[in-house]
Amino acid sequence: MNWKLALTxxxxxxxxxxxxxxxxxxxxxxxxxxLKPAASFQSIAxxxxxxxxxxxxxxxxxxxxxxxxxxxxxDRPLQGASMHPHQPPVFRGDGGMGLPGMxxxxxxxxxxxxxxGQADTIKSIPGNPAWHLAxxxxxxxxxxxxxxxxxxxxxxxxxxxxxxxxxxxxxHDELVGWGWKPGAGREPVPGxxxxxxxxxxxxxxxxxxxxxS
Amino acid sequence: xxxxxxxxxxxxxxxxxxxxxLWVIRDFEKLTGTKYGCGVAQCGACxxxxxxxxxxxxxxxxxxxxxxxxxxxEGISGxxxxxxxxxxxxxxxxxxxxxxxxQIMSAVALLQMVPKPTDADIxxxxxxxxxxxxxxxxxxxxIHNAASSMEG
Numbered sequence: 393m394n395w396k397l398a399l400t401x402x403x404x405x406x407x408x409x410x411x412x413x414x415x416x417x418x419x420x421x422x423x424x425x426x427l428k429p430a431a432s433f434q435s436i437a438x439x440x441x442x443x444x445x446x447x448x449x450x451x452x453x454x455x456x457x458x459x460x461x462x463x464x465x466x467d468r469p470l471q472g473a474s475m476h477p478h479q480p481p482v483f484r485g486d487g488g489m490g491l492p493g494m495x496x497x498x499x500x501x502x503x504x505x506x507x508x509g510q511a512d513t514i515k516s517i518p519g520n521p522a523w524h525l526a527x528x529x530x531x532x533x534x535x536x537x538x539x540x541x542x543x544x545x546x547x548x549x550x551x552x553x554x555x556x557x558x559x560x561x562x563x564h565d566e567l568v569g570w571g572w573k574p575g576a577g578r579e580p581v582p583g584x585x586x587x588x589x590x591x592x593x594x595x596x597x598x599x600x601x602x603x604x605s
Numbered sequence: 606x607x608x609x610x611x612x613x614x615x616x617x618x619x620x621x622x623x624x625x626x627l628w629v630i631r632d633f634e635k636l637t638g639t640k641y642g643c644g645v646a647q648c649g650a651c652x653x654x655x656x657x658x659x660x661x662x663x664x665x666x667x668x669x670x671x672x673x674x675x676x677x678x679e680g681i682s683g684x685x686x687x688x689x690x691x692x693x694x695x696x697x698x699x700x701x702x703x704x705x706x707x708q709i710m711s712a713v714a715l716l717q718m719v720p721k722p723t724d725a726d727i728x729x730x731x732x733x734x735x736x737x738x739x740x741x742x743x744x745x746x747x748i749h750n751a752a753s754s755m756e757g
Contacts, residue, residue, distance in 0.1 A: 492719050494711075498733065499660075499664055499733075501665070506623065510644055
């Protein structure tokens with residue numbers, strides 16, 4: 393046996409396996425940035441299972457910091473990918489617009505605002521014409537996807553919305569849409585708002601089933 | 606070209622529309638009472654009033670203020686401003702003073718909205734104005750004094 397050839401073969405195998413190992417996390421990372429099309433869930437024959445799977449896919453958006461940061465469990469918004477308490481310390485106030493003298497509009501504008509001459513860690517101040525906190529009954533921070541699912545269906549905790557209005561809100565609301573264009577320095581939520589809207593539409597059509605946990 | 610009112614006078618700016626209002630106020634209008642602290646709306650030193658509301662000028666592109674009224678520490682006036690000035694000098698509130706124009710702009714705005722603020726109101730409104738000399742106790746007392754002086 394030619395030992396040189398055998399060793400080359402082993403080395404090649406290692407490289408091959410190594411490449412495979414490297415590819416896995418990359419594909420997972422890519423998966424976290426995209427949404428599976430609603431149509432791809434048609435292969436799940438059981439309607440309830442399909443409905444749950446659709447909501448779990450939509451959950452990649454719903455549980456993203458871009459969304460949860462303004463659905464806090466307290467009166468203080470969260471901030472950043474690490475979801476730390478908002479700095480400077482600001483609080484809910486009337487209509488989730490901040491306290492007198494320190495309203496959201498003291499710093500946030502109608503659009504994302506690039507900052508100049510700053511460290512790479514802060515590239516822009518987020519903004520939107522409707523910038524405000526979700527009401528406390530719509531708090532998502534610290535909750536499981538199953539709990540959020542039940543909450544979204546409960547008119548007492550979803551702003552009195554029908555399921556059709558939930559679909560409309562998720563698919564077209566401008567502040568929800570900010571999550572896909574959050575400004576320089578912030579990771580957008582996965583996929584597109586249209587894809588997200590289709591997932592929520594298909595979830596509602598399939599009975600709006602919630603995950604067990 | 607952006608046209609706006611600065612301390613009651615119509616002004617124009619024809620530079621880069623992304624220029625922060627703070628740069629326009631300090632470098633072009635030469636009103637240096639408004640201070641640069643952090644540049645990212647974390648400290649409050651650059652607070653001005655934009656259409657009557659407190660606003661961090663360091664994160665306000667000048668293009669955003671077309672047709673708006675801007676008031677700086679040099680131009681602040683009225684009952685609340687007079688009361689704050691008297692209260693501030695009465696207690697010698699500033700130490701180094703760098704943050705104080707921002708503190709005063711926030712305090713005046715608070716009193717315009719809440720004439721008799723509680724400690725909680727003051728905490729809420731002033732939480733975004735940092736003072737490295739920690740004059741917070743005098744700031745709070747001066748706001749209470751200003752509120753009391755406006756009564757009756």
